[in-house]
Amino acid sequence: MIQEPVTVSTGQVGSVLIVDDHPLYGDALGAALRNEYPGCRIETAQSLRAALKALDDGFRPDLVMFDLKLPDVRGISGFLSLRERMPDLPILVISSLTSTDVVHALMDKGAAGFLPKDACSDVLRKVVGSIVAGERYVPTAYQKAEDTLPSEGAGTGTKLDELTPQQQKIMRLICSGKANKQIAYELCLAEATVKAHITALLRRLGVQNRTQAAMMMESSLAAGQTTDPDALAFLTH
CATH class of the missing domain: 3.40.50.2300 (Response regulator)
Structure with missing residues (x-):
């Protein structure tokens, strides 16, 4: 509190x-x-x-x-x-x-x-x-410190930009609240393939679950740390 x-x-x-x-x-x-x-x-x-x-x-x-x-x-x-x-x-x-x-x-x-x-x-x-x-x-x-130290989230924009194009598409759908089955349908993929992509992107981002990945996306975009057009769509749509 x-x-x-x-x-x-x-x-x-x-x-x-x-x-x-x-x-x-x-x-x-x-x-x-x-x-x-x-x-x-x-x-x-x-x-x-x-x-x-x-x-x-x-x-x-x-x-x-x-x-x-x-x-x-x-x-x-x-x-x-x-x-x-x-x-x-x-x-x-x-x-x-x-x-x-x-x-x-x-x-x-x-x-x-x-x-x-x-x-x-x-x-x-x-x-x-x-x-x-x-x-x-x-x-x-x-509040912002006068002498800003590297934040815990520093570099998250780079991590997001390093996702493959398919992983970036899946990331956008995760952020919009889509379940694995819905993602598979929209991208014309098998659900098992979607699960494999999600496992890989979570590992690449260094997070444990989909919620943490979405929070990383939101924080990175708000701080202007990524220029990826697919990622930028998260805060603008």
Whole structure:
């Protein structure tokens, strides 16, 4: 749990749009905000499309609280779409995706702040007030150091670029949530062949499973570490 001190802000929160596909978590966020800001209008959306529709229908919240993993979008592309639609709207990203590279990419692209989903409610309420008052917030653990040492993920872009063309195609389908049978169908391969390719690409990337491979892809793309066109499609589609 994040337990670092946060200065209490005088920023007032009149309305918030919560974009998260888990209703229980969204309800918990709303309850925490109403407790801190009585009368605050809370609107929820469980997809990027629903969030954009709420904005198109005229809702102008003081703040958007945005999860990166939604049914209709993955990675930071959803954040970028929302940012492009409403460039002056502060967006606090709250996500279980806690790669430092992704956090840095979000802040560089104009996010008002980032909180991991395990942040305590007290920190959440105070950070929201600070952001509405015009401040930006990133937990200390995710801030850029003045003297940057090589990160644990350094070189992951090179690893991804070294995948064979077939492995890159399979990697894209893994990132889009396809099962082995679906990948085999789309690429006209035997399922056993797909499994062999996945085993080989996991070994080449130095990861244990498909989820870790997808996370490596997302972190590498957010940090701009790969120029492979197939890989770049992951964050842009």
